[in-house]
Amino acid sequence: DQQVKQNSPSLSVQEGRISILNCDYTNSMFDYFLWYKKYPAEGPTFLISISSIKDKNEDGRFTVFLNKSAKHLSLHIVPSQPGDSAVYFCAASNYGGSQGNLIFGKGTKLSVKP
């Protein structure tokens, strides 16, 4: 049973527009959420994170929103650039627990068209 779900396997966006990637989770014990970006033939690269006590975290063009009541988070990329084309993984963890293992979603492949 998947604890972290990314229901959109792919997303295509025009350059300069907003990309919105969504993620849902089921475990209310998760207290940290992270987004990773992965290019082919490379390992995932950390992008941005958010603690469960916050509802928004912003870093340049990337903003993550967290809605705890809905167990939903989203990553906004504005403006989108062709170099943002990659697979984006949502991950969650229970850092307050005994082991901060990351649980990953299946990923969403973002294509940004020039």
Added chain:
Amino acid sequence: DTEVTQTPKHLVMGMTNKKSLKCEQHMGHRAMYWYKQKAKKPPELMFVYSYEKLSINESVPSRFSPECPNSSLLNLHLHALQPEDSALYLCASSPGPQGSRYGYTFGSGTRLTVV
């Protein structure tokens, strides 16, 4: 040095072979991880080493044998694998076992093909 280095990048092995995957980091991280990722699937945790001790084994078959010789190195010994074990094997590290707001630092992975 802010990288996790994995070798080899690609490995093809027969079902009777013995091989090892290597992972190295020099960031002073005290937790290291092995993940397995199959195509169109999320990375799945295999093993966690915390302060050079195995702390989590996610019911991984014994044909996969991890080893942490020191705080900078993590090996995964492979023996008698099956074709379904073909996957991308990712190594990662974090400052400590409790995780951090920056998550893990991942290596580029070893693409393993079992024939």
